[in-house]
Amino acid sequence: MVDFTQAFWKKTRRKGESLIQAGYSFDRSEFLTRHDGCSVTLFYRDDALMHHTCDATRGDSGSPIMVKRRGQYRLVGLHLATRSYSNLVSSGVAVTGHGLIKSLMSMARRGIEGRVIAEDPGSYQPVKPAHHRLEEPLEAIPQLVGR
Secondary structure: OOOOOHHHHHHHHHOOOOEEEEEOOHHHOOOOEEEEEEOEEEEEOOOOEEEEOOOOOOOOOOOEEEEEEOOEEEEEEEEEEEEEOOOOEEEEEEEEHHHHHHHHHHHHHHHHHHHHHHHOHHHOOOOOOOOOOOOOOHHHOOOOEOO
């Protein structure tokens, strides 16, 4: 997995490379489909999430977003959802490699804390989960032609 950030994407674009998405879409669930030539349209949440132009739909959730470099496919993200803004405008949403790495590191740190708590239960202080609404400006999302 690549620590995929805006800086990495800029280098990728300069080299003429694009994103590739592969998955089992609901409309062709018996076939593995692939979409070449996708692009990132927006990074947000400190590069943990991105909007992309890959032709992904229901059934594609969890599918890999990749870059082909030196003949090898490198995982840069996972497709999460497709947001529709009208009948003609939609955008894919994916967690980036950067976001996945940050989340895994955070879980690993909490796992260490969990072992400490088990050794000294009296020291446990519950932590409130931090749930935040997605506050992305809709005007920042380019007009994309959907399926």
